[in-house]
Amino acid sequence: MGTNAIAVAIDGPAAAGKSTVAKIVANELGYIYIDTGAMYRALTLKVLRKQIPLNEDKAITNLLANTDIQLKQSDSSQHVLMDEEDVTSAIRSEHVTNNVSYVAKHAIVREEMVNRQRELARKRGVVMDGRDIGTHVIPDAEVKIFLKATVEERARRRYEENVQKGFAADLEKLKEEIEQRDRIDSKREVAPLVQANDAIELDTTDLSINDVAAAILEKVNKVLKNRGG
Ligand SMILES: Nc1ncnc2c1ncn2[C@@H]1O[C@H](COP(=O)(O)OP(=O)(O)O)[C@@H](O)[C@H]1O
């Protein structure tokens, strides 16, 4: 990684392919990858375990203050540690998925998460994905991407993923859950899911994973070339 390393912000709705391509792009560039959704998911897992009502913003904020969340990168996979427990799979459960947007909408929860995320992105050479990265977390990111795809295609992708993992899956239900989460994420008052003015929009509906990664890498390489790196 040269001294010219940049920040790449990847935002978009649920199951648009953010984390899959962010990992590939980070790997290709030798940058670190930060999955901000995993941080909200880890907190949500703890909230659910402690049976804290989802509207109790103070209790949830206090809980977050006492929660250590680490994103650990080993060669090909990323592990999420919550208070030293490996919660990588637990945070992908349907229960967490269907509750995370209620936890993530609280202003003071987001403030603390954004502080932690900015700390992680302090050094350039980072690819970060989420909902508010280009608009709030790293507004000066040199490359901002907004990934989208039709909700039908996104539901189909999650369906395939579940089937491959051997989970029960219902395409129509997945579609409704994705729509519901996008609605809450887009309508919240603080840092909603919205495309940054200076983000490049990529509709991935008819693109392969490699096509999307290649398109992002092309933008990054153009920026790096202009910077002389
Ligand atoms: N361009 C694409 N074409 C086909 N499948 C894709 C594409 N991008 C991602 N996927 C698949 O769709 C699913 C959701 O992608 P993921 O990266 O988890 O999305 P997000 O991080 O935006 O929620 C994964 O199973 C992934 O392999």
Ligand SMILES: Nc1ccn([C@@H]2O[C@H](COP(=O)(O)OP(=O)(O)O)[C@@H](O)[C@H]2O)c(=O)n1
């Ligand atoms: N920067 C972020 C990232 C995630 N989130 C919240 O966390 C949830 C899970 O994010 P995720 O990226 O893991 O979601 P998927 O699209 O991968 O299912 C989102 O639906 C948002 O409610 C957020 O509010 N801000």
